[in-house]
Amino acid sequence: MNEPAAPLAASRRRAIMRALAARGSVRIAALTEELGVTTVTLRRDLKQMEADGLVVRVHGGAVLPEGGAPAFSDEPRTSIHAVGVLVPSLSYYWPSVLQGVEERAKAHGAEVLLRGTSYELQDERPVLERMVEHDGADAFIVAPNTDTSHAGDVVGWLHDSGLPFVLAERDALMPADRVPAESVTTDHALGAAMAAHHLADLGHRRVALITTQDSPTSRKIIAGWRPGCADVGLTATEHVVADRRSAEFGASASQILDRLRTDDVTAVLVHPDAEALAIVDLALAQGLTVPGDLSVIAYDDEIARLGSPALTAVHPPRTELGRAAFDLLLGRLADPDRAAHRVLLTPTLMLRDSTAPPRR
Structure with a gap:
């Protein structure tokens, strides 16, 4: 069911409490029409409100607890005490x-509660629940694994949960x-297109993209790389390399380099940085020169500048993304009923020593 005007959980809770104070009881059927949300959503709301001691559920609705309405503020919360941050890596x-x-x-007097998961973790809800129940998180910035059944x-x-939250990347x-969640993301598709345009401007005509498997960023890069190459008339191929930490990486990367030679590729975009640096080292060991024989652009710019040569890289505005995510939380608190904001940030192409016009 598509409900673009449906209020979020916090404002629904206030509306339900106002109705209870006025009428003494509420019916799910009536609230569905008044609030414009599904029966399933309202049942979840009432279940949580009962757990919080605000209501007692009855067949088809809810009533106030014995003794009347508990203390409840009708005013929206305006500050964050502790923001829970859940990300898939604490090191990269x-x-x-x-x-x-x-x-x-x-700057706003809030505590940050950091938890790291992994792309292998199937269900992150227990981690989030503990952050609320044991650590007092009252807002979230989360980068969940979007490729699991959960x-x-x-x-x-x-x-x-009724708590403000923002998805990061x-x-x-x-x-x-089916209403969009509030989010801040980097326009990775644009970043890949920027890389393609830079290579075309240098005179390259046969290029390649090298990515790793199971990366949400890789999918967005591919979505921008293909039209970006087409826009400037590049002949482009795509390759998936084994994880750099696996025993298969060396053989996988060598096979890709062999294919690049066969296809007369003169420039590549590689995601992420660590794989880009490792592929450059392997290319140099095989007698290739960078950027003479092969221009290389890394995607992420976390450690690309440390390479020899320092790698040209697409730089996502990571710190700005964190600031924007917290600001979205504050905006949601100030106006709980506003439309979901989805902020899209523009990456930067950092030019260094690993790209140059092709020799041939």
């Missing part, structure tokens, strides 16, 4: 995002009503 990409979150949180349940849990729709 995300520390810079966290820096931006911490800057904003410190992905929709995680977003649903965030929605049903992720997009999702609410499972119940």
Whole structure:
């Protein structure tokens, strides 16, 4: 069911409490029409409100607890006490995002609760629940794994928690009503297109994209690389390399380099940085020169500048992303009923020593 005007959980809770104070009881059928949300959503709301001691559920609706309405503020919350941040890595990409979150949180007197998961974790809800129950999180910035069977349940849990939340570098729709979740993302498709245009400007005509498997960013890069290459008339191929930490990486990367020679490729875009640096080292060991024989652009710019040569790279604005995510939380608190904001940030192409006009 598509309900673009449906209020979020916090404002629904206030509306239900106002109706209870006025009428003493509420019916789900009536609330469905008044609030414009599904029966399933309202049942979840009432279940959570009963757990919080605000209502007692009865058949078809809810009533006030014995003794009358509990203390309940009708005014929206305007500050964050502790923001829970859940990201898939504590050592790569995300520390810079966290820096931006911490800057904003410190300025507003909020604590940051950091938890790292992994792309292998199937269900992140227990981690989020503990952050609320044991650590006092009252807002969330989350980068969930969107490739598991529980992905929709995680977003649903965030929605049903009634707490403000923002997705970082992720997009999702609410499972119940298909309304977009609030999010801040980098325009990775644009970043890939920028790389393609740079290579074309240098005179390259046969190029390649090298990515790793199971990366949400890789999918967005591919979505921008293909039309970006087409726009400037590049002949482009795509390759998937084994994870750099696996035993298969060396053989996988060598096979790709052999294919690049066969296809007369003179430039590549590689995601992420670590794989780009490793492929450059392997190319140099095989007698190729960078950028003489092969120009290389890395995607992420986390460690690309440390290469020899320093790698030209697409730089996502990670710290700005963290700041923007916290600001979205504040905006949601200030106006709980506003439309979902989805902020798209523009990456930067950092020019260094690994790209040059082709020799042939």
